Amino acid sequence: MTEPAITPELVRKHNLTPDEFGKIKAILGRDPSYTELGIFSVMWSEHCSYKNSRPLLKTFPTKSPKILVGAGEENAGIIDIGDNLAIAFKIESHNHPSAVEPFQGAATGVGGIVRDIFTMGARPVCAINSLRFGPISMDGAAADETRTQEVANNRRLFAGVVSGIAHYGNCFGIPTIAGEVYFDRSYQGNPLVNAFCLGVLRHEQIIRGAAKGVGNPVFYVGPATGRDGLAGAAFASQDLTEESAEQQRGAVQVGDPFMEKLVCEACLELLATGAVSGIQDMGAAGLTCSTCETAARAGTGIEIELNKVPQRAPNMTSYEIMLSESQERMLIIVHKGREEEVKRIFDKWDLPWAEIGRVTDTGRMVVRHAGVVVADIPARQLADDAPVYQREAREPAYIAGVRSFTLAGVADSADPGGDLGRLLAWPTIASKNWVYRQYDHMVRDNSAICPGSDAAVIRIKADSVPGGTDEGAPTFPEKFVALSVDCNAVYVYLDPYEGGKIAVAEAARNLACTGAVPLGVTDNLNFGNPHNPEIFWQLRESVRGLAEACRAFNAPVTGGNVSLYNQNPDGPIDPTPTVAMAGLVEQREHITTQWFKDSGDAILLLGAPVDGLDPLLGLGGSAYLQRIHGVKNGMPPRCDLAREQELNLGLRSLVCGGGIKSAHDCSDGGLAVALAECCISNMVARETPSLVGARIDLSGIACSRLDALLFGETQARIIISTSANDATKILERAKILGIPVQRIGTVGGTDLEIKTASKTLSSPVSELHDKWWKSIAAEMKD
């Protein structure tokens, strides 16, 4: 096999700069071979090396006494949840593949993150996701041909991504129990697909991705390697272009969730035998990444023979085998002498396996193909010595316009009832049942709060842990973990620092509303091209906000993912640092949902109704300005982290005291939308909502604008309900806790009636429900 000669043109095509190529030559002491060039290009891509973001990531808080495996150490972080149990979780993007082939792109995104979790020795128990697309509705705009076509394409991507996630997760048998979906023009042609998985294990079950023990055999398990997904990690680290769809489809992998289920069960069974020294999935950069990273972590070397790798296609080159991202494959380092156990278990599950090499003491990753050395690279330098760049940052020009924006030219709401309906039907705010009804969100029998409330709650019981139901396995009390994923990217676009803080604050508030205490965060930084100083400024400022907020909520970052180069020919996406937060509900009785329960209950508002110090009164970047006035501008609401934390602690204290029947945070669409959701979001069964009205009196609240009072998005506000008897007691306790609180109304009736100093609006809750519940299905025409 003759390999192409290494020319500057070939180096450029591999997305390596002349400087980077020079560094490679210095490491090797010679020119790289074609296979080696390919190996360096994927390992030194942003996706694998974080070369543009690493200095920023170092500013995140990553330590706490509960962290057992920290950020960057392994495939996923691990946090102690007591009783010798721990949770492993991580979020990862699959944006570029989903743009090119939405179904497989999203499906393999789920597959990859699930593998990251069982690679740690944990049983995957639930998945969540964060999705963003271009608009799927006309939003009252004129239906010219271009717009119609764009909307049709956005719908195609949305439908494809959702069914891809459903296909993979449902077949694997993992409940997809929470998520968020936003629609905005900036994601047109570059949708975001961030997939999260959480697993559970006992402390002693944690396994490392390290190639320890010189002489130990290296096994390849799982399906054969094909030409699919060639250099997907490198593809993820480039801008999307008009030609991407045609040229890069081969970089998208094809997933088989059935195979993943078998590989997962077989791996967990094998790990229980103690025969495994180290294990790593073949995700981004496939065989390349898994071999050099395991050797680098252990300080050893690794040698493999490519002829022993199971291959799906004939005549694959060493370059192709090393860079293939065929799915559902694992690399396992086995204690010498215990090879038979691997063979027995993988034969039981009818899965292919092959012994492809061994651990050495040379510190080098040596790849042979039919006995001929095709790559010989120092493993640690390949894995860890990627160049690190301090990119230039410059405040974007548009920020000046954001700062100077005022409400002077914005007419106050003339039809607040109509505006409420329009906001509830706006796809970003509308019920996402069209999405989550396609996901199996109940398999594994642990979904205590399903999609449709502020955060999901998953129970952890014996069979959540690998081997947990085996005879003699240690028992433990049932536990409940709450999960939320959040990011209002419009806020981040308008003010990356404040927006970054708000992403974390909203996740923390959502957890508080379900009765949970935050444990940790995994983040997914989705941004445009970092070579543009304005984009890098967005990244730097939002990371500053995220880091500060994670500290304030005592929620360290346990890992995550960076996805840069998210732009289409029209420009970059809105900066989108997605925050997934996990928390613990200490007692089953504390689990709280967002909807009102019984007629006659008192409705209380925790937090200041309107931030009087904000000149835009919470309307900057609001859903109301976007949907009703077509304006995406203004400084977003201010996030006072100390006040947020006081509110969350206060709410939890109230929940622990008992008597809180519902809790719902105010976010997109403000107080009026949140109140409506409390009335309409309890679905008993198919076609059977449990609706209840409410009478709200806001006439005592001073606010110069009606729209700001109803739809402003002032932060740190939570609506709770309690029985009329408990109301006085809870008002007093909230005041003692130092939280602003007032009674704003009573549950009951068939209408949502909101009285203000200037106007009273009233809508039947059945109408509000239908607008909110059916909007996305109507846009998707089914």
Next chain:
Amino acid sequence: MKFAVLQFPGSNCDQDCVHVLRNVMGHSARLLWHKDTSVGDSDAAIVPGGFSYGDYLRTGAIARFSPVMQAVQAFAAQGGLVLGICNGFQILCEAGLLPGALIRNRSLQFRCEQVHLQTATTDSAFTNRVPAGKLLRVPIAHGEGCYFADPETLAGMRSRGQVLWRYVDAQGAATEAANPNGSVDNIAGVCNEGRNVAGLMPHPERASEDVLGCSDGRLIFESIIHSLQQRRSAVAA
């Protein structure tokens, strides 16, 4: 009682059934691997949900040929109680143990949601503990749950009381809107002529604990246990 829960490659509700039978109902339950050739001394067999063999070719089409299904066929022929849930229902239809077939949902999409079920007859080993007139709230989660049988088969099934559950609205009416997948006659579950084999698309094992929001599904497991106890006391007498 002793339950056997089948485990195919790709089963994913097997653990859930074991959990409910053991920890909620308080009976013995064990997994039966797809290569096993006997149900042993089990009193009843559960064919659980999931994607057996990846549901390649057609749902349940490969599973019916597995060694364990030959054992279940023999067990059923001797009058043993067999319940198929979701993918298990599909397998039992493919195996010819139950009439009819399950095809792609009318929406062409997977559906996961709570539904209301009306129990059409309490005269079966799977429904005898359901109080008269009580609607069961149980979730579904399937892409291919649209029940189909030809008119002649259906007429025979109705006359013999083989339809066990129908999708209904909150008032108990078998309306079009209450039907989540396009099943003929809103059929959610059926039994065989011998009344010892039944299958349903909804998941009673996901509705057996209050912490998960509903425990109506327990009535189905209680019915099976009650039938087994009656059989046992009949033998003793």
